[in-house]
Amino acid sequence: MSKINLQDTGALFQIAEPTGPQAAPRAPGRGIGIDLGTTNSLVAIAPQGAAPRVLLDVEGRAILPSVVSYVGERVLVGAPAMAQQAEHPERVVSSVKRFMGRGASDIEFTHPYQLVGEGGVLRIAVGDEPRRQVSPVEVSAELLRALKQRAEAELGGPVDGAVITVPAYFDDAQRQATRDAGRIAGLKVYRLLAEPTAAALAYGLDRGERGVFAIYDLGGGTFDISVLRLHAGVFQVLATGGDSALGGDDFDRALARHLLARAGLAAPDRRQVEAARIAARALKERLSEADSARVSLASLGLVDLEVTRAEFEALIEPLAQRTIRACKAALKDAGHSPAELDGVVLVGGSTRVPRIRQLVEQVFGRPPLTDIDPDEVVAHGAAIQADILSGSERPGVTLLDVVPLSLGLETMGGIVEKIIPRNATIPISARQVFTNYSEQQTGMVIHVVQGERELARDNRSLARFELKGIPRLPPSMARVEVTFQLDADALLTVTARELMTGVKQSVEVKPTHGLSAEEVDRLVIESLDHAGEDYSARNLAEARVELGRVILAVRRALSEVGHIESLLPPDDRMAIETALREADAAMVAVSAIDDSEAAAAGLTRAREALERISEPFAARRMQRALSAGMAGKSLDEIEAALAEEGLDARRGGHSAALIQDDDEHGE
């Protein structure tokens, strides 16, 4: 959850020289790398510069199924937990990663669990006597604890700290939840590391590569694409993108539907769908090796079918193409063409599908790098980074990662003012100064959102809080500075303070739940789908706000000094009043226009006309304010007068200070 801290703003931007990178090693070689996956988790080590290796459990298995059983007194983790799943589906928790950092109302997928904790922290009820409830963070902590124990056995002593990987697309709440799970498991979390970045690290360090690389990561349920530049000693993520609701599971479902249709089963029940899905998964794996394969549907009481690879490939083609679109968008964000890349790395079990390899090769114009097991490569990278951060002598590498989604504030008209753009290198901070709209305004609602859409309501709400006690100052004289700070784990802190007076603010924080990965994707995909529509909507909202502001400023000036003839000759006055009436009419007329582009154009024309006609009046008032100043008026009075003139001067700016007034322009 975003932290709001208003008391301690002074220190945030003091510039201090760091004392230089860590000199004394802490516990070299005792750092571990953990790939905490939706389906499977792994732990790896690469102590003191050694090549990374995945650690095995006592039975020789590398993969820990991400499953935790709360059936008995003792909590079971991994394969033994999985064995109890069929019998006690509601008390054996799998795919807990999908619940991380989310509220009960965010859970829209089907699952066998009884969720509790409306509006607050989400919990899963996993027993009745005594009634047990566990949060997703605690479930993840069980997995981490098991992996930590495995590492301790291997290292013959305590673990110093861990690097835990997260999907590049994890938002603030999901990252925070992952970090919390590490702490609960008794791990010092050195760093959260984006999964594709970890994969790049595994490849890059082993080979001493330099250049620009793309990481294509297709897992069971998510797809990530990252573009990185590798320099000597620095890994710089240039762009990241993806689709967190697209993975190999979708291939299985598409194939299952096809099997059922071919077998002539028009209305399968739930059990049949599930059986078909399991058969489809096995078939998919065989079709990665063979051109055609036979699938047994005996468990469904159906005849066996012969399925060709071409058939399968036709089914998954639309899904595969979706990943390619995301690749192209990420390349564009990174400012590189496919030909400029030096390599493309495949990560995730679903990249074993030949059609995927073929498409990736086509798009990037070169065969992909696959020589590290795609299931293990993320853990390898995490282990390397953990070894470095443990203070070992390993040649250091600095990871410059990016924030996956833009962060912004809601401003007048429901428009989002982007404060930190997506793909900005982290850590990063940004500030925005807000000002008051009228002297009566003493409060301001600050609404923090994450996403790519132009209007706040289409993005995910991260936090909403209210600044109170803004001193009564003339319009646009109060200056509230809001600061966003993203740290190296992409965790957000928001601070705010009033600059003119330094008056301590009281704040009400109304936290909202973190972004789901699905939601993140939906937002990005929608922003691509609705780019045109969004732009028009934003334009219309802006045009309305701007015209309203000009009308108000002109009216106010008229009522204050309009009677002074030297400032406003009668002819000018008539012209201005006519323009005002026309502007009012344009404001009214706009609601009847369906085409938001035409509506915005009408408002803009009216504003430009009103500005042009009232410009001489404004110039004379400015002159008068200046002369009044020389005649001994106080500086504040001049500034107030000038500030009013300047209210609409920001129009040309693409990221200007915006005025938010929760009294008059709240939703």
Add this chain to the structure above:
Amino acid sequence: MTDADYFGLLGLERRWRLDRGALERSYLERSQASHPDGFIGQDSGVQRAAMERSSQLNQAHRTLRDPVLRAEYLVKLGGIDLDSSDPRTGAPRPTQDFLIEMIDLRERLAEGDVSAVREEIEARAEQSFAAGVAALDRGDVAVAARELVARRYFQRFLDEVDASEERRT
């Protein structure tokens, strides 16, 4: 509370023309030295200082690598903040003539001569930008500010034209 000068932060001369290679080298070198990863395990004040310095470097790099942001930043260092509406230190108001010109351009666009108008605005944006940069080289911040504000108007106009064209196709 002031920003560190981004040029000084990256050890570069404070002017618009810069060596991209030098910028990248300096940024990477300094980022390596101050990235929070290098300070894990040290006390929180040291870690915080590293985060703040890295943030500054990332912000500086983001600003200076972009020719337009770099020019606007130089204007800001000269005392005029184009993102502010403050009458003394904010973006200069466009003149009435300029506003009339924008209205004319909109009318011509509405009449349908999209590609010719687009080309003209593109040229005007480039001209304003070049004039702004030339003014910066002379140290004339006021003129630079005026030209860069004009460039923003033209750019905004181009974005609108593109968005509406994209919608039509």
